[in-house]
Amino acid sequence: MVSLYAMQALHGLVYGMLLFLVASGLTLIFGLLRVLNIAHAAFYMLGAYLAYAIVTLTENFWLSLFVAPTIVGLLGAAVEYGLLRRIRGHGHEYELLLTLGLFYMISDATRWIWGNYTLEVPTPSLLVGSIPLLGGLYPKYRLFILAFSGLICVLMGVVLKRTRLGIVILSCVSDREMVSTLGIDTALVMTTVFGFGSALAAIAGVVAAPFLQVDPSMGQAILVDTFVVVVIGGFGSLSGALIASILTGEIKSFGILFVPQFALVFQFLLMAAVLIVRPQGLLGNKP
DSSP states (O other): OOHHHHHHHHHHHHHHHHHHHHHHHHHHHHHHHHOOOHHHHHHHHHHHHHHHHHHHHHHOOOHHHHHHHHHHHHHHHIIIIIIIIIHHHHHHHHHHHHHHHHHHHHHHHHHHHHSSOOOOOOOOOOOOOOEEEEEEEEEHHHHHHHHHHHHHHHHHHHHHHHHHHHHHHHHHHHHHHHHHHHTOHHHHHHHHHHHHHHHHHHHHHHHTTSSSOOOHHHHHHHHHHHHHHHHHHOOOOOOHOOOOHHHHHHHHHHHHHHHGGGGHHHHHHHHHHHHHHHHOOOSOOOO
């Protein structure tokens, strides 16, 4: 019984860290641009579909892990530069409608190109199989997801806390107007962050492709979980997003184990409880 609970906790941690890859990009984007980017979930889905296309053509999963995020990151930067920048200042409802429209456009484009059915991305040969762990066998690929997501988390922390670019980004999140008066091109920083956040979503999509099903509904599925994480953690807080991602992953994992018919309800109950106690989220700043 103990090994069952430990294994279920590990399942939740794996999904939670995958969810963090998506939520961290959205958190950065909202913290800097103050945009609830619904198209972020579509970038995640597009990353998975591009992984399928690249692996089909080259039979090289590791190549897709580099190429797909690069393509989606450039697409995200183009969206910010060519579309969002033009409507900035006209109200958040315009930005919300624009990103919602982009979400449906990208979703329909994937259906048109790849069809409306489930696609499979094979697990890399290096990560096929299981290893003994916690009194049972655990898939190598799930452990890869955990390790890779943890590595990205550490690298993001180092970049944001220890490099000039990271300090500029965090400063822009705290006070964009003040940073602008110091002569820093905040418009370029915003485009860069939007592109980087989009690339993070695509990385999550590539990593999720052999783990989850690749289909047009995967964007909608991750969209709900991602916004729950961002709300619980606090808008603009990466540390909050990490904690909320792990909590959400564990709640879903144990919810499916004990009461599968109500598994989706518990994360919303957690969100409601957090908002009652701390309306700004676990680590969010007071408005």
